[in-house]
Amino acid sequence: MTGTAPAAPALRKGYADSPFGQLHYAECGAGEPVLLFHQTPRSWTEYLRVLPLVGAGFRAIAMDTLGFGASAKPEGPHSIERYADAAEALAQTLGLDRYHLVGHHTGGLIALELAARHPGRTASLLLSATPYVDEEKRRGGGHAVDHVVPHPDGSHLLDLWNHRRAFYRPGEESALNRYVIDALTVLDHATEGHAAVRRYAMEERLPLVTARTLAVCAPDDHFALPSLKKLAAALACEARLLPGGHAPVPEQLPEEFARTVVEWATADRG
Template sequence: MTDTLHRGYVSSPFGQLHYVECGTGEPVLMLHQTPRSWTEYLDVLPLVGATHRAIAMDTLGFGASAKPDGPHTIDRWADAADALIEELGLERFHLVGHHTGGVIAVELAARHQKRVASLFLSATPFIDEEKRRSAGQRKAVDHVVPQPDGSHLIELWNRRREFYELGEEAALNRFMIDALTVLDRVEEGHVAVRGSMMDQRLPQVTARTLAVCASGDHFSMPGLEKFADAGCETRVITGGHVPVPEQLPEEFSRHILDWVAAG
């Protein structure tokens, strides 16, 4: 179904931003985790695009979007997404964010408030003061040191291997491409998330908010209780791990469409 996908670029103060879209109707803007790209939603886009204008952008600094100098921050990523929203003329839209994309989506929903029809947060870490204090203690997730014999490629592959089932190597290949594209800055996305003020922005979100997590994603599962305490609805997607949009695209898309239709 990839022939139904259409690529495009918009201008922004940071350089060009790349996006892929499918379908027509009420817009659903999807934001990926780091260090990924729009391809995280490769199989989700046509499913959501069957009834909506499904859009997946490459976060500033990732994929085919501009890669400016300077530190990555949630605010700057949201500034870039703002530029795309305005250039595409999205007056009212739904937001979907996975992992890092969820933190960006919270910031956007806090900024745009009633323009955001609904907010769907997938495996989004709940960043609070405790998380910010412990930021310096976190272990590197994807950092590898390039080696002349290419052994760092195997090391990077193995760092993510446990998140994927046998037979899901195509999705893991897509991760590798995305990570290698930004290998010199591959950890900065995780650092930016830990430094965000998401917990202070969430109360300013007026859109209906659903937080979901794949049952196998033990990194993100503890956050569901905190989102529930913050007044969000929560659900567990049976099966899947960190890359659940690629592992269970039909189930993932169904949850999106059910939530979008609930308003």
């Protein structure tokens, strides 16, 4: 009889109550929790193909950041700290006492903030394309990559597509479609996550991170690549280049990204 590969773990979706309103998440698998945080202005779908791969050995959970995706969108200024408050609320509602943290771009700062707050609960930390925020970055202006002005003829849809088209390779249009959907969901504040990054007082938080940490980046991600060595030096952690990809590397190289997550989460098992 010919053997068959085990079925991928089923994808489950849910909502968790929080002081901010309901928080949406998707998960696969069981066991040690791995929390994954997405970039701005995305949603859990950035990890659509990563979740079942990590979920083969872990409970892989990707939440929609507060204010994005299907999570609550309260009024008030966005901040990394408030995003982390919501992530804490999700972890508490789901009964997660200890977890591995994974964050990509903006999500990396959310993961870092959680690791700084809860060193005893953080089993490991993986920072993907995470910006290094210092005074120079806080003073600098942000790029308008996700900003469009709505037009009655719908031409802003093409504007969104074209703003990130260069990040994707031919054949990756389905991932680019997901980006456009996510950006349209938060069109009135699509760039707020970028602004929250620039306001983050990172220097105060770095010394509080004690978890085993890995920093990675895609070689073509020119937004994040300059931060890789700075971040690794500040955290005294290992830095790696992933074998290809751009800003949407979890979608472009899901197998390699998931393998890196799993290897790092299990590195201390001997």
